[in-house]
Amino acid sequence: MTDRMELLRGVVHPWHLDHFGHMNVRHYAPFFDDAVYHIWTQLGLAYSELLEAHGIHAVTGSATTTFVKELAAGDLIRIDGTVRRIGGKSVAFHLRMLHADTGEVHATYDVTEVLFDPSSRSSATIPDAVRARLQEQVRPE
Numbered sequence: 001m002t003d004r005m006e007l008l009r010g011v012v013h014p015w016h017l018d019h020f021g022h023m024n025v026r027h028y029a030p031f032f033d034d035a036v037y038h039i040w041t042q043l044g045l046a047y048s049e050l051l052e053a054h055g056i057h058a059v060t061g062s063a064t065t066t067f068v069k070e071l072a073a074g075d076l077i078r079i080d081g082t083v084r085r086i087g088g089k090s091v092a093f094h095l096r097m098l099h100a101d102t103g104e105v106h107a108t109y110d111v112t113e114v115l116f117d118p119s120s121r122s123s124a125t126i127p128d129a130v131r132a133r134l135q136e137q138v139r140p141e
Helices: 025-042 047-054 128-135
Strands: 005-011 057-067 076-086 090-099 105-117
Touching: 005 025, 025 047, 025 057, 025 076, 025 090, 025 105, 047 057, 047 128, 076 128
Parallel strands: none
Antiparallel strands: 005 076, 057 105, 076 090, 090 105
């Protein structure tokens, strides 16, 4: 695998804009949230596999968006990401929203996903097989 996985592509539509003429902060979240779903598959850990093989799934524990540069209607975006660190029950991802044409970074997203057991409604220890797969992609900054 490469250092950063491409997770999502999209377009900024006029309805994403605010009264200043750039994409409003509320619209970054859905793009990044969708990308986080894709990172698991890119890692070879589909949500269905996590649940069927290990009885767990992932939930967002925390998320921080940093806004770098405005986006306008018609801009094409690309989101890539990597594993930043692995804990006992959680994994931290770092995502970037880039302009698809120029490669400029427009926003970053740091998210911690907690492994969750839906039966007990509590956090769960990362299974060894999942940890090994995640470990292959750790890229601390």
